Amino acid sequence: MTDIPVYQNFINGEFAPTPKNTIDVHNPANGNLLSRVPESETGEVEHAIAAAKAAQTGWAAKPAIERAGYLRKIATKIRENADELAKVITLEQGKILSLARVEVDFTADYLDYMAEWARRIEGEIITSDRVGENIFLFRKPVGVVAGILPWNFPFFLIARKMAPALITGNTIVIKPSEETPNNCFEFTKLVAETDLPPGVFNVVCGSGAQVGSTLTSHAGIDLISFTGSVETGARIMAAAAPNITKLNLELGGKAPAIVLADADIDLAVTAIKNSRVINSGQVCNCAERVYVDASVADQFIDKITKAMAMTTYGDPIARPDVDMGPLVNRIGLDKVAAMVETARAAGGTITTGGKIAELGQGFHYQPTVIADCRSDMEIMRKEVFGAVLPIQVVSGLDEAITCANASEYGLTSSIFTKNLSFALQAVNQLNFGETYVNRENFEAMQGYHAGVRKSGIGGADGKHGLYEYTHTHVAYIQT
Numbered sequence: 001m002t003d004i005p006v007y008q009n010f011i012n013g014e015f016a017p018t019p020k021n022t023i024d025v026h027n028p029a030n031g032n033l034l035s036r037v038p039e040s041e042t043g044e045v046e047h048a049i050a051a052a053k054a055a056q057t058g059w060a061a062k063p064a065i066e067r068a069g070y071l072r073k074i075a076t077k078i079r080e081n082a083d084e085l086a087k088v089i090t091l092e093q094g095k096i097l098s099l100a101r102v103e104v105d106f107t108a109d110y111l112d113y114m115a116e117w118a119r120r121i122e123g124e125i126i127t128s129d130r131v132g133e134n135i136f137l138f139r140k141p142v143g144v145v146a147g148i149l150p151w152n153f154p155f156f157l158i159a160r161k162m163a164p165a166l167i168t169g170n171t172i173v174i175k176p177s178e179e180t181p182n183n184c185f186e187f188t189k190l191v192a193e194t195d196l197p198p199g200v201f202n203v204v205c206g207s208g209a210q211v212g213s214t215l216t217s218h219a220g221i222d223l224i225s226f227t228g229s230v231e232t233g234a235r236i237m238a239a240a241a242p243n244i245t246k247l248n249l250e251l252g253g254k255a256p257a258i259v260l261a262d263a264d265i266d267l268a269v270t271a272i273k274n275s276r277v278i279n280s281g282q283v284c285n286c287a288e289r290v291y292v293d294a295s296v297a298d299q300f301i302d303k304i305t306k307a308m309a310m311t312t313y314g315d316p317i318a319r320p321d322v323d324m325g326p327l328v329n330r331i332g333l334d335k336v337a338a339m340v341e342t343a344r345a346a347g348g349t350i351t352t353g354g355k356i357a358e359l360g361q362g363f364h365y366q367p368t369v370i371a372d373c374r375s376d377m378e379i380m381r382k383e384v385f386g387a388v389l390p391i392q393v394v395s396g397l398d399e400a401i402t403c404a405n406a407s408e409y410g411l412t413s414s415i416f417t418k419n420l421s422f423a424l425q426a427v428n429q430l431n432f433g434e435t436y437v438n439r440e441n442f443e444a445m446q447g448y449h450a451g452v453r454k455s456g457i458g459g460a461d462g463k464h465g466l467y468e469y470t471h472t473h474v475a476y477i478q479t
């Protein structure tokens, strides 16, 4: 029997002593125990915050191009270890290996992309009303960032929070999800091999209730950058309120996909199916509900049913050729199964799937299509986070847009049409942070991933995401 690794927190440039209390991490495809990770106590979190605070001024004083050098070094190390890192992600999270490899490569590219901003972080010179006065607007680091990670793209999310934080002169304390901490510790080992100054990057592992709430209620944290559920986002807002801590919250979505009468149906089927199946449907930006025009509804439902039915699934290590791995845990599986049952009872017609998969082990749910859905059904309103596609038939674009907008979420959306006027009408009238036209939902690192309504506050990526890690400082200089 192989030894089970026990990971250690990383605080002030050092791995902490072997933890007293640990959390077991399991493989969702077969239940095997993979590792033990620290169930940290409040004192350790406070130690990490203090280390980040002590390091911040010195880090911010370095030229940005020097800070960029560290991000590039970490990116290089990630590329050198890409296959091993992808396997670690797959084992604990369940995504297929090819997708895990995309995540690893994208993470390295993201670190390089953010490093490129070193020479582009700009302030402004503003015209004054006074003779002889100059008004300068500076962009300065906020200070210490708490990065609280989800489990669905756990490796990339380290970089999505760390890279803009560090390049703009902040230091960071990361809390990985207790579902998927191993990849974060493997990332940390690579950071530890560089000469990154102690305290700039810290990792403290443990539960949301203990480590998460200590971080989010601590006066030493200047920005909380969180990705996860709406419920936890609301708890974090409450915890941050007494200190008026700045927040950056990415809280998921219920992305509508609109398929119009003139759409290329095969393109729509492929894009929507891929968007629903990727990461077993556990992606905040992926198509979660379809509004299809009545004139093409039968054709679309028939084709997408066949495409979903052909989707293969299983243990992604034992069967590297599958399209989909398991859901992340039992809670996720039970949630998906319950939502499908509720939809069935409310009048939905299951055209494929609709059951927990009988593979003997793992948290697998069959790829599922549900026709005859209505706007009042839970499956059209709540995030499923599984490969389940509910479909509602509509009459034209106006009805589709009305239905799409009637949601508590507002992250991504998509439309399939050959008519540019319809596409532009959708872009103008869809009340979402992103709209994809004739393609799958997947954002670019130079874009801006942000939602409206309960999808969050602020966003990530590109110039706008970068500047969320800064505050402005305006100087009025009278000469």
Ligand code: NDP
Residues within 6 Å of the ligand: 148, 149, 150, 151, 152, 175, 176, 177, 178, 179, 206, 207, 208, 209, 211, 212, 213, 216, 227, 228, 229, 230, 232, 233, 235, 236, 250, 251, 252, 253, 283, 284, 332, 383, 384, 385
């Ligand atoms: P959570 O939002 O509960 O967890 C996300 C992160 O927040 C984890 O690191 C978690 O810690 C931490 N956390 C939990 N409670 C607190 C708290 N009080 N204060 C600070 N941090 C906290 O998501 P779940 O993992 O429970 O997933 C539930 C649902 O959330 C999914 O089914 C999906 O709908 C949605 N989700 C959305 C994501 C997105 O991309 N927007 C990503 C992940 C989930 P820990 O779990 O270690 O205790």
